[in-house]
Amino acid sequence: MKEVLGSHSGVMPGPVVGRFAPSPSGPLHFGSLVAALGSCLSARSQGGQWLLRIEDVDVPRSVPGAAEGILRTLEHFGFEWDGPVVWQSQRTAVYREAFERLKAGAHLFPCACTRKEMADSALARDGTRRYPGTCRDGLAPGRVPRAWRLRVPPGGVVFDDAVQGRVVEDVLADVGDFVLLRADGLFAYQLAVVVDDGEAGVTEVVRGADLLDSTPRQILLQRLLGLPQPAYAHLPVAANAAGEKLSKQTLARAVEGMAPAALLVEVLDFLGQAPPSGLAESGLPAVWAWSLANWAPARIPRLRLAPAPAHV
Ligand SMILES: [Zn+2]
Numbered sequence: 001m002k003e004v005l006g007s008h009s010g011v012m013p014g015p016v017v018g019r020f021a022p023s024p025s026g027p028l029h030f031g032s033l034v035a036a037l038g039s040c041l042s043a044r045s046q047g048g049q050w051l052l053r054i055e056d057v058d059v060p061r062s063v064p065g066a067a068e069g070i071l072r073t074l075e076h077f078g079f080e081w082d083g084p085v086v087w088q089s090q091r092t093a094v095y096r097e098a099f100e101r102l103k104a105g106a107h108l109f110p111c112a113c114t115r116k117e118m119a120d121s122a123l124a125r126d127g128t129r130r131y132p133g134t135c136r137d138g139l140a141p142g143r144v145p146r147a148w149r150l151r152v153p154p155g156g157v158v159f160d161d162a163v164q165g166r167v168v169e170d171v172l173a174d175v176g177d178f179v180l181l182r183a184d185g186l187f188a189y190q191l192a193v194v195v196d197d198g199e200a201g202v203t204e205v206v207r208g209a210d211l212l213d214s215t216p217r218q219i220l221l222q223r224l225l226g227l228p229q230p231a232y233a234h235l236p237v238a239a240n241a242a243g244e245k246l247s248k249q250t251l252a253r254a255v256e257g258m259a260p261a262a263l264l265v266e267v268l269d270f271l272g273q274a275p276p277s278g279l280a281e282s283g284l285p286a287v288w289a290w291s292l293a294n295w296a297p298a299r300i301p302r303l304r305l306a307p308a309p310a311h312v
Pocket of ligand 1: 112113133
């Protein structure tokens with residue numbers, strides 16, 4: 001049996017800190033609601049804190065007003081988070097400090113490659129181009145640095161995910177040296193996430209399996225920055241019998257304005273929690289009370305083999 005969040009051995013556990021960290025690229029959708037409820041129930045059922053962070057570090061991809069809409073929708077669904085909302089767009093100085101620390105440790109190098117020059121390199125698992133290491137040993141004369149990359153150490157990163165099981169990735173082979181400071185001057189998502197989680201004392205990261213590919217890179221950064229590694233649980237994404245993701249049809253539909261109790265019950269069902277029939281009709285407080293009392297992480301399926309049923 002894999003390690004399951006919430007099951008503690010004889011060691012006295014420290015305080016649990018979970019978080020939900022949506023990107024404001026549009027309204028809250030079903031997949032985000034799965035991550036929100038899963039992370040919240042995991043933390044709360046262990047008596048822990050649940051934090052909220054808006055991942056707007058990628059300013060050009062942030063849609064004006066989307067973050068406020070996400071917060072309103074979460075409140076409408078009855079979510080209550082601890083402390084103030086953290087906005088990545090306001091934390092550039094903190095990311096720079098971590099960046100300078102890595103630079104001082106000779107973990108970074110400047111890269112002059114343009115998108116066009118990268119276009120012929122192999123595709124990494126997440127669909128981005130694998131960096132071929134062109135500038136790793138120094139820039140050719142006359143080349144102008146555009147971005148800064150992490151000098152990724154060789155070897156596999158291994159971690160045990162509470163839902164997905166053991167994950168192994170050779171980041172250097174699969175992704176290559178990845179960007180921490182982009183050509184447009186913005187710090188990369190991977191760096192921001194690791195710095196934010198470390199500073200907030202996050203002990204468990206519960207999020208969608210669409211982010212599983214990012215985790216080995218984030219663990220590498222945690223190690224290089226001397227930050228503790230949180231526990232990970234990557235929640236299922238919907239897939240058909242052939243294993244193809246169905247994010248377009250199910251996870252991506254917006255949930256704004258939908259009946260909260262019915263939709264939360266749908267998410268519970270999606271997460272394998274077997275909510276009793278009639279729960280949705282008993283109202284939002286009853287749904288929350290049942291969820292907190294009956295949260296069973298061991299029931300979460302690794303993959304959903306059918307689209308979530310549409311009750312609403
Ligand atoms: Zn380069």
